[in-house]
Amino acid sequence: MRQVSLCDMFPSLAFRILRTTDPRCMAKFLWNFGVKGIRSIQLFKKRLKRGEVFPPFLYLSILNSCNLRCQGCWVDVAAERVAIDLDTLNRTINDAKAHGNAFFGILGGEPFMHPELLDLLAAHPDCYFQIFTNGQFITEKIAKRLRQLGNATPLISIEGREVVSDERRGNKQVYERTLRGLHACLKERLLTGVATSVCQTNIGELCTEQWLRELIAFGAHYVWFHTYRPVGPKMNPALALTPQQLVQVRRFVVEMRTKMPIGIVDAYYDGGGNALCPMSTGISHHVGPKGDIEPCPIIQFATENIRDPRGVFATMRDSEFLKDFRDISARHTRGCVVLERPDLVKELVIKHGARDTTIRGTAMAELEAMEPRFSQWLPGEEIPEQHWMYRWAKKYWFNDFGAYVQADHDAAAKAKVKTLAAK
Secondary structure (H helix, E strand, C coil), rough: CCCCCCHHHHHHHHHHHHHHHCCHHHHHHHHHHHHHHHHHHHHHHHHHHHCCCCCEEEEEEEEEECCCCCCCCCCCCCCCCCCCCCCHHHHHHHHHHHCCEEEEEEHHHHHHHHHHHHHHHHCCCEEEEEEEEEECCHHHHHHHHHHHHHHEEEECCCCCCHHHHHHHCCCCCHHHHHHHHHHHHHHHCCEEEEEEEECCHHHHHHHHHHHHHHHHHHHEEEEEEEEEECCCCCCCCCHHHHHHHHHHHHHHHHHHHHHCCCEECCCCCCCCEEECCCHHHHHEEEECCCEEEEEEEECEEEECCCCCCCEEEEHHHHHHHHHHHHHHHHHHHCCCCHHHCCHHHHHHHHCCEEEEEECCCHHHHHHCCCCCCCCCCCCCCCCCCCCHHHHHHHHCCCCCCCCCCCHHHHHHHHHHHHEEECC
């Protein structure tokens, strides 16, 4: 495969996606996610000026169950199944749609274990869904149905090649079975992505140009590299990346965006390379399998639920718990408040009397067991976007939206630089 230069990467990517994606799926993506997604961001900005926050991107974990047992997973995948029923999901999405939202992330557990997932997609042809999945339940029949619906993109998680996948995900033949689901999607010409939680055991084999070339050869359209976060009942700190490796992953993403015809998603940096947290900026919040409204997926505490008769918009907008989390987190770090300041998370939970949203009931004990560590905010190591497309998109549609208080950050950054130097 020839190397794609900076000037022609974008046309090559666009041509490849258009050539290999079903026209109906492409149209739904461009309209429901593209045009309507931009509109939802603009409405979000208008609400911010009024002092109101309702995220344009809402993430829903529709059930807890999963067929895998991944290292460091914070979801109660082995517990008795808990799922959000279709009526509640429809009511939640309809309320969000009424306020301009059109994009929803669907998580689990494993979303394809929810018996009404496809019914949910069919009920909202005017929305676009990104389904976070291990891909093992995507048969040719399921992929064909997704093509008929046209309004969903599977984001299939791959955590390593054969040996590492089995180790990381607690089962046998994980890589092979996941690839079967990936190929079923691509055969049906679905817009399809691959996600990786980058950790110590897979950074060397998946954060590489060779791996991206393989994904392009498979036909994958985009990738999402996010960093492993040691949280939950069986947190594994040994898998966490060092500050140097966090910089390595960021540099890899920025460089590959200039040369490889595959979309590369990230959720933790603006166009200038400054770290951010989507929860702190208010651009996204999370709903757990019991319907609890959480600041983000790894903060498993809540004071509200989507079954509140006021509806999800009013409930989130008026939540003092969410507001406090955003404000205090943004005041103390541009990174992940859970990793860097678990003490602040504990204080906020106690202050608001937030309930543990897990089934296991040990979220507070897990929080107290955490030791502060570095996340994506590494002052002095900012790596700006090199490609015009990503710089432009982030300038208007993915930045900090004024969430961060500069004076507070200057003091925090100086303290953090000293800590980094000591390391």
